[in-house]
Amino acid sequence: FKNNDALLEEIQRERGRELLGEFQRKFDLVRWGIWYQMTYEYTNYPTLKDNMLPCHEYYPIPDKEVVYSGGALDNKAYNEYGM
Structure with a gap:
């Protein structure tokens, strides 16, 4: 491969072929x-x-866990969409 970007893209495609339809695919992405x-x-x-x-x-972090963590755990991305 000529550069790191091309290598990473090929690795991503190969993992997609290997894990097609499997649950782990989302975690890779x-x-x-x-x-x-x-x-x-x-x-x-x-x-x-x-x-x-x-x-x-x-996934959103449950309110109970956010409170237990003192606000350290929170997925603020949901706030941008009014959730």
């Missing part, structure tokens, strides 16, 4: 920071596109 982009671009379901937001990359 989240780890690489491309979950929203890839899911949105490659779905043909209008309902999913209408309801999917970038904040859905991570």
Whole structure:
């Protein structure tokens, strides 16, 4: 590979072929920071596109756990969308 970007792209594609339809696939996409982009671009379901937001990359942290952590644990991305 001529550069690191090309190598990373090939690794991402290979992992996609290996894990097609498996639960771990989302964790790979989240780890690489491309979950929203890839899911949105490659779905043909209008309902999913209408309801999917970038904040859905991570699950919301329950209020009880946020309080226990003293506010250290919080997914502020949901606030941007009024959730």
